[in-house]
Amino acid sequence: VRAPAARVGDAVAAIDTPALVVDLDAMERNLERMAEFARTHRMRLRPHAKMHKSAAIAKLQMAAGAVGVCVQKTSEAEVLASLGVNDIYISNEVVDPAKLARVAALAQRVRLAIAVDSALGVQRLASALAQAGSSMDVFVEVDVGHGRCGVAAAAAGMLAQQVVAHGRSDGGMRFAGLQAYQGRAQHLRGPDERDAAIRHAVALVRAAQAAVTAAGIACPLVTGAGTGTFVHEAASGVYGELQVGSYLFMDRDYADNQPDDSALRFEQALFVKSQVMSRGHSHAVVDAGHKSHAVDSGMPAVRGQALDLLGCSDEHGILRARAGATLPALGDTVWLVPGHCDPTVNLHDHYIAVRGGLDEGRVEAVWAVDARGCVS
């Protein structure tokens, strides 16, 4: 078994590299800011645990007022449930019968919900629930502009009817409302663009609600929203639950968004600690490459230094200094701000959680990335 990069009580300087490090003070401020936002807007908060994949963090979010967490995958739900997270929403479609049998089995142990966007998916879920004798909440997903999963708004009524009909005949399904996440809007850089995208999404949600009502069915809840747009979903008055994920850690890509007018700002709380392992005249090489941080949303930024990470290979990152800046020396620590938090977390076994800042702090906790690799 591989030991974590540090032990509780270690100074930051003693954390081995590369390591996934959480600035606990910043994370807790982010946690409380979002919890407070949900409270003051009288919305349910169900943060997305696909981002952190950690039962310890999910429990902190629930202790701060979250009703439960979202996940995307059956195996993520299983791992978090086995570690005591008792209210989980799979905000995603599952159509494979073998997986649905696992979903139905899990629904006997925890409060579970799932999204659907096809008649076949509803039918297969109904069979799995009937076979297991379990029941769960079901959300009909509407495509609100993302172009990923979800039915057209006008078709939401028909699918809701199928859920309700199966609920009546087999007893396993409760129609819980609409899943309406606009992922593409999250990283539109300008606040006006994000606002316009969510106005469009809200119009589609209203159309879907009308289709459900016309089918004679009440729509208890609309759930969705991400870190880039949740102020707009909240302002719409249509959404009742927020699924934000990245707000807790943030990343370089979210930092590149121009902020909106809301006073809400989230701080960078997730870093990869690296160190210079080789030094040329015009570049330095750190010991963190593609196996330490994901670059699907671009290169990491460097915290507090006028340095750019120009490129990576599997185990190396190449640093250049900006005009007037000096390169770090051999052995120096370089703190990388990941381009995209979710896939970066999935590369690591542990979080090293530091209290008191990245310069003078000490390790307060070591958490496992419990659902690391849970992609099924």
Ligand SMILES: Cc1ncc(COP(=O)(O)O)c(C=O)c1O
């Ligand atoms: C369905 C769903 N809900 C919520 C989120 C959370 O978004 P963010 O991490 O941008 O807050 C995601 C992220 O991809 C998602 O896919």
